[in-house]
Amino acid sequence: MGEVLGLLFNTAVFAAALRMATPLIFAALGGIFSERSGVVNIALEGMMLIGAFTAMFVSNQTGNPWLGVIGAMAAGVLIGLLHALFCIHYRANQVVIGTAINIFAGGLTVFLLRYFFGAAGTSPSVATIGDVTIPVINRIPWIGRVIGRQNPLVYLALLAVVLAHLVIYKTSWGLRLRAVGEHPKAADTVGVNVFRMRYVAVALSGALAGLGGTYLSIAHLSRFSEGMTAGRGFIALAAVIFGKWTPFGALGACLFFGYADALQMRLQDVGIPTQFMNMLPYVLTMVALAGFIGKSVGPKASGQPYIKG
Amino acid sequence: MQKRIKVTRWQEIATPLAAVVLALLVGSGFILFVGENPLTAYRILFVESFGSIRNLATTLQRATPLMFTGLAVAFGYRAGLFNIGAEGQLYIGAFAAAWVGFTFTGLPRLIHLPLAIVVGMLGGAFWGSIPGYLKAKLGIHEVINTIMLNFIALYLTDWLATGPFHGGSWVPETARVSATAALTRLYPPTRLSTGVFLALAAAFVAYLILWKTKQGYELRAVGLNPQAAEYGGINVAKNTIIAMAISGAFAGLAGTEQILGLHNRFIVRFSADLGFMGVAVALLGKNHPVGVIFAAILFGALQTGSAAMDRLTSVPRELITIIQALIIFFVAAEYLIRRILRMKEEA
Structure with missing residues (x-):
């Protein structure tokens, strides 16, 4: 028992939890922007995967991982615009298009992997973004060992949560975003361009999910491998719901899911199967939806195409 | 205002056909990108999937699970439900069928095979009825719950097949x-089994x-129209659960067929998106059982032909x-x- 308690508060576990949570945080923020504008985004998984591939590819071609970050965000924007085009202009079912993007991403990344590198499975190793030490903070006893030395993308993810909160709740753009997701007709009446808001939000969603993928291929690891997101896009989606469509709520959910992820290997040694820890985010999300931990209700117009007139 | 679109039978078929043609056109861009001739690649794809009885048998074998998952999605859709959880229902059905298959040995085939099929089907039906129940009783949209249940089923069967029911080998x-x-193989050495008849029967039943x-x-x-149905005296909640259970039953049969007809044991993560492809099959088949069969055959053919295209050209099979x-x-x-087709929309 003491051994298990020791594990639960181990600084190494917390540091690992923060790392595991990072790709989820980016993708979940992406999910929030999209859903807040009224577009359901179950394509986070595919957007992350394409981001992960692009980051690896650009880093491989240029030798500069930061260009990889930019490339991945650009690729995410493109996929986001594709999602937006079909959902907004062609009024296609948003869940169907999300499914199509996920299948598309799975096929495209392996197609390109095999064409450029001749190998199925994994890419060659590429230049990565290295960890940095924050001078003063790393000397604080317990906290320093958790957040004192991490990857720059980890800090960027935490910063992005604060920025997303400010944008959504403290700017007029955020107000319009929320209006478009709750009641597009009313927003339209007072002169908000519903289509443009949704395009921007879904493109931003793609950029953020792409960043999440970036972390996987050129920060956490140094290569792309087939299907490497392994459901993280859906865990991010779960975090959006669990966090009630708010940036800080989603952050809490991502940290918790990351913590469960970081613990799973260690808990296996004390007899808890890893699969049970893997299941946890999904089970908890269903429980949250069912209203046992305070009901999760999404933006009202989420999922509905907007037809002007 | 929602526009009412007048649809003739020809238009009903024209849109899916146009979609396939457009997809092949865009796909040829990818073929040109890798420096191959699209016509050559597509010819290989066609010949290798329909060119001989053996190829046709493989195409049908690949199409069989897609017929089931396509039916699952289509059936749900007809009742106004989006079952994106066929993947999870498939895994539960597959494991249930495998469990009957390796546990109740010694039964005569006449009892053992039908028992395995029915239990596999019920496994899928059970897994499908969970989001149905949650929607009927608590009003939670089925999309999120079915996605979550996909992963829960994946990890649950992963644990079962590597833990309590592990076969003992290193795999x-x-x-x-x-x-x-086991289902009977129809045309060895292809792996087409009597499961294909089961799929056709399922389409007829649907x-x-x-x-x-x-x-x-x-x-x-x-x-x-759920409101109108309720007003007309139909119990919407009850029908939601029934629809999800039947939809799940079809997905469970997909898993059952894959185990009893193809793998002959439960393999962790064997499916590779068969459930998600069901969404594509149902859409392309216009959510009609007959359409689903043809759509599944098309997808089965693409999969069958892709291996040869990969071997004979430099186009990766992921195309x-x-x-x-x-x-x-x-x-x-x-x-x-x-x-694009300039069909008339009537106000």
Whole structure:
């Protein structure tokens, strides 16, 4: 028992939890922007995967991982615009298009992997973004060992949560975003361009999910491998719901899911199967939806195409 | 205002066909990108999937699980439900069928095989009825719950097949199912089994339920307009659960067929998106059992031909995954296709 308690508060576990949570945080923020504008985004998984591939590819071609970050965000924007085009202009079912993007991403990344590198499975190793030490903070006893030395993308993810909160709740753009997701007709009446808001939000969603993928291929690891997101896009989606469509709520959910992820290997040694820890985010999300931990209700117009007139 | 679109039978078929053609056109861009001739690649794809009885048998074998998952999605859709959880229902059904197959050995084939099939089907039905129940009783949209249940099923069966029911080898799989629970291979050395007849029968049953029974009438009424159905005295909650259970049963049969007809044991993560492809199959088949069969055969053919295309040209086989995704894009964007085909929209 003491051994298990020791594990639960181990600084190494917390540091690992923060790392595991990072790709989820980016993708979940992406999910929030999209859903807040009224577009359901179950394509986070595919957007992350394409981001992960692009980051690896650009880093491989240029030798500069930061260009990889930019490339991945650009690729995410493109996929986001594709999602937006079909959902907004062609009024296609948003869940169907999300499914199509996920299948598309799975096929495209392996197609390109095999064409450029001749190998199925994994890419060659590429230049990565290295960890940095924050001078003063790393000397604080317990906290320093958790957040004192991490990857720059980890800090960027935490910063992005604060920025997303400010944008959504403290700017007029955020107000319009929320209006478009709750009641597009009313927003339209007072002169908000519903289509443009949704395009921007879904493109931003793609950029953020792409960043999440970036972390996987050129920060956490140094290569792309087939299907490497392994459901993280859906865990991010779960975090959006669990966090009630708010940036800080989603952050809490991502940290918790990351913590469960970081613990799973260690808990296996004390007899808890890893699969049970893997299941946890999904089970908890269903429980949250069912209203046992305070009901999760999404933006009202989420999922509905907007037809002007 | 919602516009009512007048649809003739020709238009009903024209949109999916146009979607396939558009997808192949965009796909040829990818073929040109890798420096090959699209016509050569597509010719190989066609010949290798339909060119001989053996190829045709493989195409049908690949199409079989897609017929089931396509039916699962289509059936749900007719009742106004989006079952994106066929993947999870498939895994639960597959494991249940495998469990009967390797546990109750010694039963005569006449009892063992049908028992395994029914239990596999019930496994899928159970897993499907969970989001149905949650929607009926608590009003939670089925999309999120079915996605979550996909992963729960994946990890649950992963644990079962590597933990309590591990087959003992170093691979993550259960013991083999007894020969008395295996479907018969029809055309060796291809792996086409009698499962294909099961799939065709399932399509017929889906048609009968939906269009020839009172239950089916109620399901479709709920699908078209739940408020009106409720007003007309139909129990929407009950029908939601029934629809998800039947939809899940079809997905469970997909898993059952894969175990009893193909793998002969439960292998962790064997499915590779068969459930998600069901969404594509149902869409392309216009959510009609007959359409689902043809759509599944098309997808089965693409998969069968892709191996040869990969071998004989420098086009990676993943091209067909891209094409399948493109087909979904274009079928889902009927609005776009109708504009391209200049079909009339009536106010």
